[in-house]
Amino acid sequence: MVFSRNQIGIAICAGVLILLIFFGGLVWLTNQGPVLARSEERDPLSGIPNSITMNPLRDRASEQAAAKFVRAMRDGQCQQELTKWEKDYRKKYAAFICDSEMRHPLLVWELVDWEDAAPLRILHYRGTRRNLAGQNGTYNELFSVTTELKDGEWVVTKYDAMY
Numbered sequence: 001m002v003f004s005r006n007q008i009g010i011a012i013c014a015g016v017l018i019l020l021i022f023f024g025g026l027v028w029l030t031n032q033g034p035v036l037a038r039s040e041e042r043d044p045l046s047g048i049p050n051s052i053t054m055n056p057l058r059d060r061a062s063e064q065a066a067a068k069f070v071r072a073m074r075d076g077q078c079q080q081e082l083t084k085w086e087k088d089y090r091k092k093y094a095a096f097i098c099d100s101e102m103r104h105p106l107l108v109w110e111l112v113d114w115e116d117a118a119p120l121r122i123l124h125y126r127g128t129r130r131n132l133a134g135q136n137g138t139y140n141e142l143f144s145v146t147t148e149l150k151d152g153e154w155v156v157t158k159y160d161a162m163y
Contacts, residue, residue: 026057034058035114046142048113048124062121063111065154066145070125073097073159074106081156100163104129107138119149120157129163 003011038049072081078098085094109127124144131137143161147154 029055029057032057034116038113043142048126048142052111052113054111054114062147062149062154063123065147065156066123069145069156069159070106070109073101076102078102097159097161100161103132104163109143112142121147121149121154123147127161 032055034055035052036055037053039051041050042048043050069081072078078101082090082094082098085091107128107130109125111123112126113124115122115124122144123146124142126140126142128138128140131139141162143159145156146158146160148157149155
């Protein structure tokens with residue numbers, strides 16, 4: 001098949017235009033915050049948006065620290081994760097969390113909101129937990145993990161959940 005010079009020129013211009021749009025979109029995303037959009041509809045009790053659109057180019061280091069912490073809690077390593085908390089005023093709170101996590105194990109969770117308050121970052125999750133032992137079924141709840149940037153590394157400093 002033979003192509004004319006006009007057709008080749010149009011194809012090259014279209015390719016360049018597509019590349020410019022793609023790289024322009026990447027530059028735009030790089031300059032945006034971690035949350036691109038929040039839905040207008042909110043949970044009536046907590047005020048958490050029903051859905052959010054996250055920036056795919058966001059820094060996920062705090063999310064990774066929080067996910068490691070939550071996985072450890074789910075896998076029954078609560079005591080090991082909260083040993084640092086037992087050295088200060090949160091000793092009773094740490095014991096309460098470990099007991100509650102054992103009785104209401106977390107099955108799955110998803111990030112539903114992101115709140116920055118430098119140097120803290122509060123990540124809100126919607127999770128599904130198993131009911132108390134002896135009861136069938138699951139229930140959904142909101143919980144949050146607060147991370148703090150210490151020496152260039154994100155560290156979990158607080159865990160809030162309703163059981």
